[in-house]
Amino acid sequence: MIEVVDLRKRYRKTTAVDGLTFTVREGSITGFLGPNGAGKTTTLRILLGLVHATSGKATIAGHRYRELERPVARVGAVLEASNYHPKRSGRNHLRMLAAAAEVPVKRVDELLEFVGLGNAGGRAVGTYSLGMRQRLSVAGALLGEPNLLVLDEPANGLDPEGIRWLRDFLRTFAADGKTVFISSHVLGEMQQLVDEVVIIHHGKLIAHGPVSELTARAAGGARVRSPQAAALRDALVEAGFRGSLDGDQLVTAAPPERVGELAAANAIVLHELIADATSLEEAFLELTGGDEIR
Amino acid sequence: MSATLRSEWLKVRTVRTFLWFALGSVALILIAAISVVASNGQIDTAADDRSVARIAAIALVFGLIGGIVVMAGEITHGTVTQTLLVTPVRERVLLSKVAIAGLVSLFLAAVAELLVLAITVPGASLDLHNSRAVLLGILIAAPLAGALGVGFGAIVRNQGSGIGISLVWLLIGENIVTVMSRSVAKYTPGRAFAALVSGEGGSENLLGMGAGGIAAAVWTAVFVAAGLFVFLGRDV
Numbered sequence: 001m002i003e004v005v006d007l008r009k010r011y012r013k014t015t016a017v018d019g020l021t022f023t024v025r026e027g028s029i030t031g032f033l034g035p036n037g038a039g040k041t042t043t044l045r046i047l048l049g050l051v052h053a054t055s056g057k058a059t060i061a062g063h064r065y066r067e068l069e070r071p072v073a074r075v076g077a078v079l080e081a082s083n084y085h086p087k088r089s090g091r092n093h094l095r096m097l098a099a100a101a102e103v104p105v106k107r108v109d110e111l112l113e114f115v116g117l118g119n120a121g122g123r124a125v126g127t128y129s130l131g132m133r134q135r136l137s138v139a140g141a142l143l144g145e146p147n148l149l150v151l152d153e154p155a156n157g158l159d160p161e162g163i164r165w166l167r168d169f170l171r172t173f174a175a176d177g178k179t180v181f182i183s184s185h186v187l188g189e190m191q192q193l194v195d196e197v198v199i200i201h202h203g204k205l206i207a208h209g210p211v212s213e214l215t216a217r218a219a220g221g222a223r224v225r226s227p228q229a230a231a232l233r234d235a236l237v238e239a240g241f242r243g244s245l246d247g248d249q250l251v252t253a254a255p256p257e258r259v260g261e262l263a264a265a266n267a268i269v270l271h272e273l274i275a276d277a278t279s280l281e282e283a284f285l286e287l288t289g290g291d292e293i294r
Numbered sequence: 295m296s297a298t299l300r301s302e303w304l305k306v307r308t309v310r311t312f313l314w315f316a317l318g319s320v321a322l323i324l325i326a327a328i329s330v331v332a333s334n335g336q337i338d339t340a341a342d343d344r345s346v347a348r349i350a351a352i353a354l355v356f357g358l359i360g361g362i363v364v365m366a367g368e369i370t371h372g373t374v375t376q377t378l379l380v381t382p383v384r385e386r387v388l389l390s391k392v393a394i395a396g397l398v399s400l401f402l403a404a405v406a407e408l409l410v411l412a413i414t415v416p417g418a419s420l421d422l423h424n425s426r427a428v429l430l431g432i433l434i435a436a437p438l439a440g441a442l443g444v445g446f447g448a449i450v451r452n453q454g455s456g457i458g459i460s461l462v463w464l465l466i467g468e469n470i471v472t473v474m475s476r477s478v479a480k481y482t483p484g485r486a487f488a489a490l491v492s493g494e495g496g497s498e499n500l501l502g503m504g505a506g507g508i509a510a511a512v513w514t515a516v517f518v519a520a521g522l523f524v525f526l527g528r529d530v
Contacts, residue, residue: 049382050375051529066382077379083372085309092308093373100301100380140376 001026001148001179002047007056009042009203016042018203019056024181024196029174031194031211032183035288039203040183044152048077060148072101076141078134078151086126090117090136093125094143103143111139116165130157138169149173151182155189167193191215191280201288212275215283222256225249225272226263232270235262251276298381298390302364305373306398311363319356319402323349323409331417340424344493346414347425350432351491353406354439355464357399359457361443364395365521366453374530388448388522392441399440403432427493431503435490438514442483445514448521472499486510 002024009017017039024030034040045051047058049065060068060075068074084093094108112121115135125133134157141149149170155163163186170193174180184190190197197214199207207214226232229250233243236252239262243252248271252259256275263270306312326349330337337343365388368374381387407429414420443460450456464484472479479485480501489496489506496502501509 045529048379050378052527068382071382072380079375079379080372083375085305085367085371085373087309087311088305089308092304096301096304096308097376097380099304100297100377102297 002058002060002181003062004043004047004058005056007043007046007058008054009039009046009051010054016203017046017053020200020203020205021056022198022205022208024179024198026179027174027177028195029170029180029182029193031190031197032181032200033187033190033197033284034183034200038200040200041152042203043200044077044079044150044181044183048075048079048150070101070144072097072103072144072146074144074146074148076144076146076149078137078141078149078154080152084125084128084133084136087124089122090125090128090132091121093136094121094139097140098143101144107143108139111142114142115139131159131162134158134162134166138166146178148179148181151180151184153184154182155184155186163189187281187284197280199284199287207287211280214287215275215280221251221253221276222259223249223251223272223274223276224259224263224270226268226270228268231266232259232263232268235266235268298386299393301377301380302390302394305368306364306394311367312360312398315356315360315363316402316405319353319406320409322352323406324413326352327410327413327417330414337414337418337420340421343421343424344428346418346420347407347410347428347493348432348491349414350403350406350410350429351435351488353402354399354432354435354487354491355461356402357395357436357439358443358446358460360398360402361391361395361440361445362447362450362456362460363443363453364391364398364440365444365447366451366456367447369447369451369530370453378530384526385522388444388518388525391444392518395440395444396437397440399436399443400433403436407432425493427503428491431491431493431507434507435487435510438490438510439487442514442517445517445519445521448525449517481509483510483513486513 004020004022007017007020020043032040042051046053047065065071091108091112094111095105098105098108112118115138117132117135120132134154154166158166167189170180191211194211196210224232225248227248229245229248233245233250236243236254241252241254243250256273260273330346337346368377377387378384446460447456450459468479468482468484471482476499485500486506486509489501490503490510492500492503492506494503500506
């Protein structure tokens, strides 16, 4: 769905994006993570045709954003919540976008209701809270009923109720087979929401894959349940791994595939073998060397 | 293109900025036209007719500022981001703004002329025959002023700076050029527009109306082309 190939963006003295390559699978919710200044927003803006890449390319369904016919029908984007004329009403803001996108005005009213701004649509955006502006951004992104949503820190400014609303909405959106590419600094929220993550640091890709795989890789160990747990621990120790036993459960620093191999080699029955997952936040900090995330 | 034009027109209609421009233009013209009636009561010569008709040219300044706001206002408020997400073909966005700013400026000029005529024809016997070239020149100059404002707005990006720089140039900059060289000053943007609305054949300080019109059109084309070049290459 999204393909980024050897993407680079240089400003005068700094390199914001440095040879970035990754893909976002159709029908997935993919998180886009990186510390402050990692190049996430620049990458998203290049993808959306707002910033010019120095080299490389970022495409949506094989096309650059500018080449998409009726882009709002393909891609909905939620960027900063401050991009509004403070004196224009929320409804007029959406009408203005709808006119350019050739979307009927009734869709504007439907969306205002959908995002919970039905009663505030006539008010000037300058009187909106940050959360209300984020909801208006989501409404704007949905005008053309797109199959792909690109969101840059959409939870910023949302209260807990708003965050829950956004999470439920994105899950429903993705459940229909649509694609979500979302950058966020709320890692706990991302772990609950996304299928895959792309992690960048200093403009370079440092990890890409399913959340479960990344968290397991960061932890590096496994949890095992076996009626022969003690025998398995002995085999692990003999192979140079540590393991702690608790009844029929064993926790070890050995990777799951090595545990499986040792169990098979020693004819040990396993009832459960799972990668010992750490939190996404811990995995992230380990991958980025503990840099501040944003 | 028509969808982008409709959207640009909605942007103008849904904020009060342009209403204030219209009211400001009307207020200044009322003051000037009523002053003519109150002080003279009668217009004697053809030159006087043209001079009084040129009061309506005040609308050109508001048209220019309107053009700057149409373009730079979007960049200042950041709404250009969402505009470009819906219409990523930047040439289309800028040319739609040129068209809308030209129309708004033309509307302001038409209102200004109607006001001047409504006050000075009965109040001071303004001769329409003598002033028609001026009135025509203002109607030609108005869309050019709006378009030039859009081009300039795309270059400066900030609407406050754009308005400030343009007024300082018109009030001070062109006078400095005049002091330095009268022959060069005739071709500056402000003087070119002044020539276009002069209704006269040219003088030591101004080009003739036709040559002024060509110079004003060239300046407009240069600013729109420069604005487009900057807008196409700039990250938003």
